[in-house]
Amino acid sequence: MDFFADILLGFQTTFQPINLLYCFVGCLIGTLIGVLPGIGPTGAVSILLPVTFKMSPVTSIILLSGIYYGAMYGGSTTSILVNVPGEAASVVTCLDGYQMARQGRAGPALGIAAFGSYIAGTFSVIALMFLSYPLSKFALAFGPPEYTALIILGITILTYLAQKSMIKALMMAAFGFLLAYVGIDMLTGRARYTFGIPGLMDGVGILPIAMGLFGVTEVLENLAPPEKISVFKAKLGSLLPNRQDWKDSWKPITRGSLIGFLIGIIPGGNATLASFVSYATEKRCSRHPERFGHGAIEGVAGPESSNNSAFAGGLVPLFALGIPTSVATALLFAALMMHGVQPGPFLIPEHPDIFWGLVASMYLGNIMLLVINLPLIGMWVQVLRIPQQILLPLILFFCIVGAYAENNSFFDVGVMMLFGVLGYLMKKFDYEPAPLILAFVLGPILEKSMRQSLKLSGGDFGIFFSRPISVTLLGLASLVLLSNFFFKRQTGLVDEKV
């Protein structure tokens, strides 16, 4: 009966007025961010992290998660109506969604995207609920060598999936790890790379780095006058898909939900990758693959479902193992740490309200999103007309205040601007920020577990190869690494930009 008691606890937590309010606010901001091209969920979460300082951990995690899955709903609107992806996970939706809109079927395209997202979102929350708890028990068998191996595997897969060069992605991961080592060494108390600067004693904060790389960089990149966005003028018509649409879509939605969830679980997997894999799968499964790219509703239903369920999939390793495997979960990990909550196998038993509260809020959030997105679609179309000249200074202003408010010091604002400029140059030189952020968050865990492992084994690296779980994980990492050199990679899938 524990299970039902836990679910009850989750709903009790979510139905507290403050949590309900922030769940709604998160979904609303998420949809807004999803609709607006330029800034994506990662940037929005980075900017809003400081706002959550004064909230309880459960409220802040409900708000931030709402932004992520809300953005998955909102992103489809821009893809379908403007042929510009609102965020990276909606890129493939442009292919068939915009074609449907041109054929006068924007309504059913938006409708199936929202319903598919709802079904996938609900499915994935249920799967998350059933998987996380048993997995966290399994994770108790993980010692330092296993954690070391898991982090190496996660980073290897993420860099393998990088949009451009894997070597460059590995460089960014190495740099992310190095940044994590700035500050006081936890094991010896020695200051590293601080040069006597007080602001660096606690290390470089995740906030200025994330806001710089995902917020300021976007502002700097979009400074040139944008092409005028033309919103599709045709009437939306009925938003409800007809019987034939449902007949065509139920299988893609089912497959998309499953694919998204599984891809979310694997280290390095994310919503963008899930949507691409789902699109490719649907095209392969279809009896009429030639219809894809010309307004096939399956090409909207599958990817839009999968990008939604990928988010919940990504929460599985975070809650079961305490290891974030994508940028999205890395930021949630950082949010929990800022509230003094240590993600890991003990999180669910020690803080059941956080896990079950989040699960329950995601059930409700998916219902809220259906209401926010479908009847209010007209409002979101209006949002698309806000010019970039007004948005960009506002985004920068939020970044500045957010970075300042963390420690009430302008030092962090300076660090943020530095990373903003670095991020801008990185984009121009084809270096991706995702591996950097993930490695930065995982850096301290990797260092601690690796040093502990070496101490345990008396300096023998064999410890990583003598334990079944760690040798399997390292074997997988080597396979991924080697396959990069022997097979042509499927590139272009992972840039979690915004």
Add this chain to the structure above:
Amino acid sequence: MKRLGSEVVGSLFWLAVGVFFAVGGIMLKPGTLRNPGPGLLPLIMSLLLISFSLFILARGLIGPEGVLKGIQWKGQAGVVASVFLYGLLLDLLGFLLSTFTLMFVLYGLLFEGKNRWPRVFFYAAATALAGWLVFSVALKVPFPKGQLMVVGR
């Protein structure tokens, strides 16, 4: 290979970063494998960064010639400079006035067309006022009061 120039420049930058961290790692004492010190992981990671940078550098040098492209910097430099100016003004003028100045510069950089400056003024004033109400009054973020403002009072 069109982006050759950028490959060389980029890899040299990361090579320098790698060397910087590697030297730091050695100075921090990597320790031994039996008893790893605070410099071990930084040294391993910086050696990885150095080797990957050398790989990209070699690839960039061997391939045909190319050019750097598409880096605009004028507007970007203006934005970055205005933020640092904001940092200086914040202590002097306090939140409201310095935010107005920052937003005036930012909107001024981006707005075009007729009635540009009245619009810039309006949006800058509105943003500064809304920002002050939200962050300073409602959320009570402790911004500096502004030395000049205190003297003036």
